[in-house]
Amino acid sequence: MTPHAVASTVPFARMNGLGNEILVADLRGRDDRILPAAAIALAGRAETRFDQIMAIHDPVTPDTDALVRIVNADGTEAGACGNGMRCVVQALAAELGRRSFTFETRAGILFAEEHEDGTISVDMGRPKFGWQDIPLSEPFHDTRAIELQIGPIDAPVLHSPSVASMGNPHAIFWVTRDVGSYELERFGPILENHPLFPERANISIAEVTADDAMTIRTWERGVGLTRACGSAACAAAVSGARTRRTGRRVTVTVPGGDLLIDWRDDDRVVMTGPAEWEWSGRLDPATGAFERDAVAA
Numbered sequence: 399m400t401p402h403a404v405a406s407t408v409p410f411a412r413m414n415g416l417g418n419e420i421l422v423a424d425l426r427g428r429d430d431r432i433l434p435a436a437a438i439a440l441a442g443r444a445e446t447r448f449d450q451i452m453a454i455h456d457p458v459t460p461d462t463d464a465l466v467r468i469v470n471a472d473g474t475e476a477g478a479c480g481n482g483m484r485c486v487v488q489a490l491a492a493e494l495g496r497r498s499f500t501f502e503t504r505a506g507i508l509f510a511e512e513h514e515d516g517t518i519s520v521d522m523g524r525p526k527f528g529w530q531d532i533p534l535s536e537p538f539h540d541t542r543a544i545e546l547q548i549g550p551i552d553a554p555v556l557h558s559p560s561v562a563s564m565g566n567p568h569a570i571f572w573v574t575r576d577v578g579s580y581e582l583e584r585f586g587p588i589l590e591n592h593p594l595f596p597e598r599a600n601i602s603i604a605e606v607t608a609d610d611a612m613t614i615r616t617w618e619r620g621v622g623l624t625r626a627c628g629s630a631a632c633a634a635a636v637s638g639a640r641t642r643r644t645g646r647r648v649t650v651t652v653p654g655g656d657l658l659i660d661w662r663d664d665d666r667v668v669m670t671g672p673a674e675w676e677w678s679g680r681l682d683p684a685t686g687a688f689e690r691d692a693v694a695a
């Protein structure tokens with residue numbers, strides 16, 4: 399890289415949260431952002447393919463540790479990313495030798511904590527169920543099951559989803575067969591872009607397997623099929639409890655593993671799970687050019 403290019407790059411770590419592919423980029427001390435073109439370029443390369451970039455910026459609000467901007471693979475910004483927040487916590491805990499953090503995101507202030515066993519809990523805030531808050535493009539007074547279906551009109555494959563906002567819009571379709579048996583790659587893009595969702599939506603299918611367990615698969619807005627989506631797990635858990643399908647504390651199994659979701663009595667949703675570091679490098683937030691750090695022999 400030329401000296402100029404090196405000066406314009408920032409450190410980043412390739413990480414994952416249960417297989418949700420995350421790049422954690424450190425933009426502290428700078429005024430710039432990850433540009434959409436850079437995100438699209440990074441997402442398009444096998445080595446740096448990602449679901450979200452978690453860009454750590456200097457804090458804006460007093461008493462927060464950092465502002466975190468969340469960028470999807472298509473370059474759009476998201477309000478929430480549960481798996482990505484766990485990766486941010488693991489990276490900052492290793493750097494700063496602390497375990498508890500307060501972050502600001504587009505969706506509000508979040509609290510997070512790394513436990514002794516290495517798992518990380520993120521307080522994802524309060525869910526919203528009002529149709530304007532999700533948002534939907536038309537009024538639905540009961541968002542536990544809205545009128546929306548896909549497939550033949552008289553025998554829909556998926557129908558009547560619960561909808562919720564966890565800082566980002568989610569639709570949860572309840573099914574009674576193995577979630578792997580549905581063509582989510584076919585239905586996901588149609589439902590993500592359905593006119594009912596003016597800001598598009600994350601689309602999940604969920605099978606309840608016990609009062610305290612469910613299995614989900616998610617088509618992520620701005621990304622596609624994913625091995626894990628933390629905010630979808632939270633949205634599915636609160637929707638399961640709201641529709642009396644489950645209790646308020648559930649293990650949500652995603653293709654990448656298990657997340658524990660606790661919808662506390664104070665209405666806040668706490669997600670607990672792992673994060674994993676893969677490798678580090680430097681990237682250019684304007685172009686997406688990157689280089690890997692040399693690995694010690």
Ligand SMILES: N[C@@H](CCC[C@H](N)C(=O)O)C(=O)O
Nearest residue numbers: 476479480481566627628629
């Ligand atoms: N993977 C995330 C959710 C990412 C955001 C989503 N694609 C959106 O645009 O809302 C998670 O773990 O929550």
